[in-house]
Amino acid sequence: MAKSKKKSNLFKDKTYWKTTWSRFKSGDRFAFQEIYSEYIDSLFAYGSKITNNRDIVFDSIQDLFIDIYRYKIDLHKPESLEFYLFKALKRLIQKKLLLSRKFKNIEESDFFTFEIKFNLEEDYIQNETEQIRLQVLNKALNEMDENYRELLFYKFNSNLTYKEIGQLIGMNPDTVKKQVYRIISGLRKNFKNKSLILF
């Protein structure tokens, strides 16, 4: 009993954010601060993965908050705040990209690139064999299908459910789940058996 109480104080859940959302819509700037501080890092990281154009990401994040406030957008029943923010930001950025493409003031490289780079922390590398294994692992991660990379981004950077992740990348939730397990167990095996096979 005491433990569950402690948990709810420490970790803000879906219901908590839903309330905060309504507070924001009704004009409470504390609620804005709270949402902003909680999600700005992942929203920016997410936006930067859709386009390299920083200005578009900045503008879209601004529009996101203004739209919520101005149009008093409601969360539909099963939606979490986080899911809504990701979904809406993706839409806003894509709209801006299409628009600027019309006016041709955008480079091809600014466009829909869901690029994820992985970096393996060198501190952990102790010997040469380990180093080689890490290189192989890194290569495998980088060669993954774009959708899978996007999937890993969500899994590691958000609290989205498999269903929500599936909706964002147009994939069956079960497939999402399986893929996460495959990646993680591949990672484990790779270290344990010194085998170089991943996925």
Next chain:
Amino acid sequence: MNNYKDIIENPFFIKWIFNPTIELDLYWDSYIEEHPQEANMILELKLKLRNINLINNMLSEAEKLKLAYDISKRLDGVDKRITQKKRLNNFFKYAAVAILFFSVGASVVYFSIGKEDLVKYVSEIKIPPTVNGPMLILPEGKSIPLKNGESTLDYRNSGKIVLNEDSIVIAVELSIMNQLVMPHGSSSKVVLCDNTVVWLNAGSRLIYPSVFMNKTREVVLFGEAYFDVAKDNNKPFLVQTSALEIKVLGTQFNISAYPEDNVIQTVLKKGSVSIRQIGETKFENEIILKPNQLASFDKSTKLSKVTNVNTDFYVSWIDGLLSFENLDMNRVIKRLERYYDINIQFEDPMLGSIKISGKLDLKQNKEEVFEYLAKVSTTAFEKNDEKNYKIK
């Protein structure tokens, strides 16, 4: 054995690995204590997953601030339109608005040690719209007025702050963020927990933790400060300003980054520092300063210029002296305005470009200083009232 899946499905697991906080550490400590049979699995998974480091584009604290400020401005705009339409007397709304975003200067509170601390800090701290005097602001809305003129704060005894060399001792939590605000007319010397000494000039703010708990020692500066950074090769010292990040290992340097000035100046006296434009990730755009060099960063063109200088001209203010060589009268006057908390106007703007060389002892009576300056520049200072002067 498949129970690694259960661990992965625990919503706090991935969070713990990629965005760890003290609370999450505690949670998993007690979880492992209660489920010792899963301990190995958890630790193994943690170690392996930690090897994957997603490279995410990150915003600097200053950029986050700027963005929050821009959004909040636009939200205000929406509010205005709504009230004009409905004439709602929703004073509650404005009461909330008034807390954080009065000015760029006041919205500095977003700086933090970690993400979780950030949330705590932002929601707990309250800043008065304008400070009447020098002040130390702590989270939970606690603010401690400091004496006018010069004050000292010492953080070397962990858990407490010694104010003005032992006259007052304040107990603080180790992890909290401190915001030191020096309005015009006051300045302060801070000894941080790592023995780094910072002189904060008039009209400036410095944000820093009571104890540096991260891999880097980070502080945020708005305005001007002179840093004598204690050497620690394992923990670089970072100063964030609105547009630049200055990184050092152990050294002495001065930064002038007043929001109202278009140029950010970094002068190095000893050691070495590297300067990076915030948002810039390429290393080739970093500037490495050598002793006796000045880097001037132009905020509008985003270009930097490095020149050799006599550092005394830039750092003597910490001893209450202003010395300069061929400096525009404009800049001299700006410094005097900040130091004495007054306004000085030029009758003819051209007077501002008179070049001045010399030394001013600011501890003297200000009238004496003005008299001296008037003589050197062949101008005349006219006093309108206590706070307003005119140069003819």
